[in-house]
Amino acid sequence: xxxxxxxxxxxxxxxxxxxxxxxxxxxxxxxVISLGVGEPDFITPWHIRESCMHGLHKGYxxxxxxxxxxxxxxxxxxxxxxxYQVTYDPxxxxxxxxxxxxxxxxxxxxLLSPGDEVLIPEPCYVSYKxxxxxxxxxxxxxxxxxxxxxxxxxxxxxxLVTPRTKVLLIGYPNNPTGAIMPKQExxxxxxxxxxxDLIVISDEIYAxxxxxxxxxxxxxxxxxxxxxxxxxGFSKAYAMTGWRIGYALSNPDFIAAMNKIHQYTxxxxxxxxQIAAIEALRHGRDKMDSMVAEYxxxxxxxLDGLHQLGLKCFEPKGAFYIFPSIKETGLTSLQxxxxxxxxxxxxxxPGDAFGESGEGFIRCSYxxxxxxxxxxxxRIGRFIKQYQ
Amino acid sequence: MKESxxxxxxxxxxxxxxPIEQLAAxxxxxxxxxxxxxxxxxxxxxxxxxxxIINWEKAGEDKVTAIIDVRITPQRxxxxxxxxxxxxxFPEVVNLYLMSGAYDLSVMVEGHTLKEVSKxxxxxxxxxxxxxxTTTHFMLKPYKYAGVIINDREEDHRLVVSP
Numbered sequence: 001x002x003x004x005x006x007x008x009x010x011x012x013x014x015x016x017x018x019x020x021x022x023x024x025x026x027x028x029x030x031x032v033i034s035l036g037v038g039e040p041d042f043i044t045p046w047h048i049r050e051s052c053m054h055g056l057h058k059g060y061x062x063x064x065x066x067x068x069x070x071x072x073x074x075x076x077x078x079x080x081x082x083x084y085q086v087t088y089d090p091x092x093x094x095x096x097x098x099x100x101x102x103x104x105x106x107x108x109x110x111l112l113s114p115g116d117e118v119l120i121p122e123p124c125y126v127s128y129k130x131x132x133x134x135x136x137x138x139x140x141x142x143x144x145x146x147x148x149x150x151x152x153x154x155x156x157x158x159x160l161v162t163p164r165t166k167v168l169l170i171g172y173p174n175n176p177t178g179a180i181m182p183k184q185e186x187x188x189x190x191x192x193x194x195x196x197d198l199i200v201i202s203d204e205i206y207a208x209x210x211x212x213x214x215x216x217x218x219x220x221x222x223x224x225x226x227x228x229x230x231x232x233g234f235s236k237a238y239a240m241t242g243w244r245i246g247y248a249l250s251n252p253d254f255i256a257a258m259n260k261i262h263q264y265t266x267x268x269x270x271x272x273x274q275i276a277a278i279e280a281l282r283h284g285r286d287k288m289d290s291m292v293a294e295y296x297x298x299x300x301x302x303l304d305g306l307h308q309l310g311l312k313c314f315e316p317k318g319a320f321y322i323f324p325s326i327k328e329t330g331l332t333s334l335q336x337x338x339x340x341x342x343x344x345x346x347x348x349x350p351g352d353a354f355g356e357s358g359e360g361f362i363r364c365s366y367x368x369x370x371x372x373x374x375x376x377x378x379r380i381g382r383f384i385k386q387y388q
Numbered sequence: 389m390k391e392s393x394x395x396x397x398x399x400x401x402x403x404x405x406x407p408i409e410q411l412a413a414x415x416x417x418x419x420x421x422x423x424x425x426x427x428x429x430x431x432x433x434x435x436x437x438x439x440x441i442i443n444w445e446k447a448g449e450d451k452v453t454a455i456i457d458v459r460i461t462p463q464r465x466x467x468x469x470x471x472x473x474x475x476x477x478f479p480e481v482v483n484l485y486l487m488s489g490a491y492d493l494s495v496m497v498e499g500h501t502l503k504e505v506s507k508x509x510x511x512x513x514x515x516x517x518x519x520x521x522t523t524t525h526f527m528l529k530p531y532k533y534a535g536v537i538i539n540d541r542e543e544d545h546r547l548v549v550s551p
Contacts, residue, residue, distance in 0.1 A: 019549055022549055023547065023548060026548040026549050027549075034546075034549065036548060036549035036550070037546050037549065037550055038550045038551050039550060041544065041546070043542055175551075290398075293395065293398070297414035297415065298414065300413055300414050300415065301410060301413045305413065349551075353551075370406070370410065374410065
């Protein structure tokens with residue numbers, strides 16, 4: 001008897017992670033330089049770690065409100081207001097979650113009925129489509145191209161919108177491409193959302209890692225605040241991935257609905273992480289700025305290096321990823337990544353792990369030391385010579 | 389200061405052995421521009437010196453370091469500076485600061501043995517005209533020096549590949 005037959009169809013409908021298999025190979029090798037890591041190489045700044053320890057000393061080990069500590073929610077809405085001039089009520093319009101991943105899942109489950117379609121620009125973060133499928137929805141990938149700098153356009157969206165479309169799910173700055181969306185183009189997307197009465201889930205976890213111009217918060221666009229579920233967190237800008245702490249901001253109806261799921265499944269985010277997050281928002285700006293400056297230097301270094309190797313690559317302006325094309329080698333993304341790992345012990349992530357339109361590309365993370373990046377570039381150069 | 393010069397200084401302070409090509413790529417400049425900027429910073433004495441941070445203990449060299457609190461009588465017209473100069477000219481003195489508070493000068497002295505450092509304090513430092521008193525603290529163990537943790541045990545615990 002196969003236990004696999006007893007699984008829920010929704011779970012069976014989700015394909016295994018493209019990254020998982022690759023991880024298994026890479027994890028067993030020694031001396032690997034990894035550009036495959038989707039998290040900062042900085043350790044959480046000391047003052048944030050120290051505040052968590054102080055909280056433990058004082059005995060903060062209990063549950064919190066389902067919505068999260070009010071003090072944290074107040075800091076969150078203050079930060080969002082200071083950055084983007086969007087106002088939220090910390091009591092009814094903010095929910096603290098276990099990372100943006102949970103917030104995303106809650107938002108999708110709170111909104112979708114079986115068969116509802118969700119437009120998702122691709123390449124995109126690996127969870128987006130899976131979460132929609134698990135919630136019984138229908139993910140509708142919207143391909144983007146290097147020629148368009150991996151920005152989604154209204155023209156593409158118009159082709160794929162149907163009467164069943166309920167949600168548009170965007171994530172800019174983008175993982176895996178490093179693409180950003182300038183205000184003008186986002187405004188056109190906002191008009192599209194209004195025209196078709198769509199709800200927009202905007203994952204802005206990389207917002208603080210924007211290297212050219214300023215990030216535009218989707219909820220700050222005219223008439224978009226209530227139509228948008230804004231997701232953000234602490235993992236990337238404050239180097240707090242393992243703390244698992246994020247948040248959602250939206251109108252009271254959406255937040256209450258998300259909280260209904262959250263309270264019965266998660267109860268609350270860990271109090272230790274919430275205390276650390278308060279410290280991050282209150283005193284973390286300087287340290288964050290210096291990390292962002294360092295990423296920016298590495299971004300220039302890897303962009304210059306990949307160009308010198310002759311790989312086609314658009315300039316990423318956000319997050320900490322670069323997404324070069326490897327089409328000219330004649331290899332698929334997976335072949336390229338596997339062969340590169342075997343031959344030169346450099347781990348990158350095949351682009352198709354982020355959707356079909358990522359085929360022909362690899363994701364390189366520059367959240368790695370300068371010496372690692374330089375060595376990796378040298379090895380990639382040696383590897384691709386045989387295909388040139 | 390111009391932002392681009394500041395970025396260059398930040399990078400050099402992190403690692404001044406970085407090849408100029410690497411610095412140029414990271415700062416989005418040409419090699420020539422970066423070389424000219426570095427020369428200017430050196431000429432202006434903004435970059436004072438390049439030197440490595442060495443863990444002498446690990447290198448098997450015994451060193452004794454003392455921090456000495458020195459009270460002095462300031463002199464007319466030159467204040468503390470003339471006595472300070474008489475002190476910092478000694479090669480044994482590795483750091484010297486004018487301080488606010490209970491004493492005036494903080495002097496860091498390095499030697500090979502306790503005896504050598506003690507002798508320096510008793511025969512050279514405390515005998516300078518204008519030095520009222522000295523309090524010597526011998527350093528037992530360095531934990532952090534020039535912003536660098538000496539035995540940093542923090543490691544990269546990240547998975548090799550993650551989404």
